[in-house]
Amino acid sequence: MVKMVPKKCFLTKGVGIHKDKLASFELALRDAKIEKYNLVSVSSILPPNCQLMSREKGLKGLPAGEIIHCVLARNQTNEPQRLIAAAVGTAVPVNEENYGYISEHHSFGEDEVKAGEYAEDLAATMLATTLGLDFDADSAWHERENFYKASGHIIDTTHCCQTAYGDKDSKWTTVVAAMVFIE
Numbered sequence: 001m002v003k004m005v006p007k008k009c010f011l012t013k014g015v016g017i018h019k020d021k022l023a024s025f026e027l028a029l030r031d032a033k034i035e036k037y038n039l040v041s042v043s044s045i046l047p048p049n050c051q052l053m054s055r056e057k058g059l060k061g062l063p064a065g066e067i068i069h070c071v072l073a074r075n076q077t078n079e080p081q082r083l084i085a086a087a088v089g090t091a092v093p094v095n096e097e098n099y100g101y102i103s104e105h106h107s108f109g110e111d112e113v114k115a116g117e118y119a120e121d122l123a124a125t126m127l128a129t130t131l132g133l134d135f136d137a138d139s140a141w142h143e144r145e146n147f148y149k150a151s152g153h154i155i156d157t158t159h160c161c162q163t164a165y166g167d168k169d170s171k172w173t174t175v176v177a178a179m180v181f182i183e
Contacts, residue, residue, distance in 0.1 A: 006069065006181035008051045010058030011088065013162035013177040021076060024172035028074075028162075032176055036064040041072050042181075044126065046090060046100035050181070052158075058182055071179040073104035073119070077166040078173070085110045086175040087161035089119030091127040091148075094155045101126040102179050116161035119177075124148050124157045 012034060016027025029035035033055060062068070073086035085107045092100040103122035107115050124145065131153045136144070145157065162175040 004069075005047050006050055007047075007183045008053055008058060009046070009179055009181050010053050010055045011090075011158075011160035011177070011179055012055045013086070013160050014175070015162055015164045016174045017164075017167050017171050019171050021078070021172045021174075024076065024174040025074070025176075028174040028176045032162075032178065033059060034068070034070075034178065034180060037062065037066050037068040039072065039178075040067060040069045042069045044071060044102045044104075044123070046092065046102050046179075047181075048097050048099050050100075052090075058180060062182065069181045071102045071104055073106055073177045074174065075106040075108070076172055076174045077108070078170050079166045080168050080170055082166040083109050083111070083163060084166065084173065084175050085112065085115035085161060085163045086177045087115045087119035087159055088177045088179050089116070089121065089123040089159040090157060090179065091120075091123040092156045093127060093131070094153055096155075101130070104177075110163075112161045112163045115163065116159040119161065120157045120159040121145070123159075128153075 012032040014031025018024040075084040105119040
């Protein structure tokens with residue numbers, strides 16, 4: 001049995017605009033530099049000891065057509081000036097022998113900060129509940145972020161977010177954000 005546990009990962013994002021919905025998605029993948037791979041969407045677990053690296057470093061040596069697993073956030077609109085967002089958030093435990101979480105978030109009307117922080121909050125909250133941390137779910141993200149990090153169980157949280165306004169001429173606008181796994 002072959003074990004498929006990634007050892008490395010990177011974050012990426014992109015936007016694409018085209019008269020065809022599928023072509024706008026392709027252009028967003030191009031902008032994110034992951035268009036030449038066969039992407040397989042996976043759920044929300046960040047493997048233990050998985051090293052986050054830059055997109056440039058992560059892409060080195062990957063041949064075109066390779067099957068790559070990723071957590072992918074995607075949003076599309078053809079409504080002029082409609083704000084769209086796609087974000088992924090991550091939460092890494094202090095003990096990196098344990099798994100962390102990745103969340104994806106797709107929204108309308110949220111700017112990059114709001115959508116990105118929401119995705120980050122979601123990943124951190126999923127990890128916190130797994131770790132059994134007792135917290136006030138109704139408190140503001142920054143309060144919970146400080147609590148999570150002060151708990152000694154969550155070492156880091158981050159996010160990657162792409163936003164765009166719908167094309168003024170009603171062309172399809174697509175945004176993507178992804179955590180891409182390699183090796």
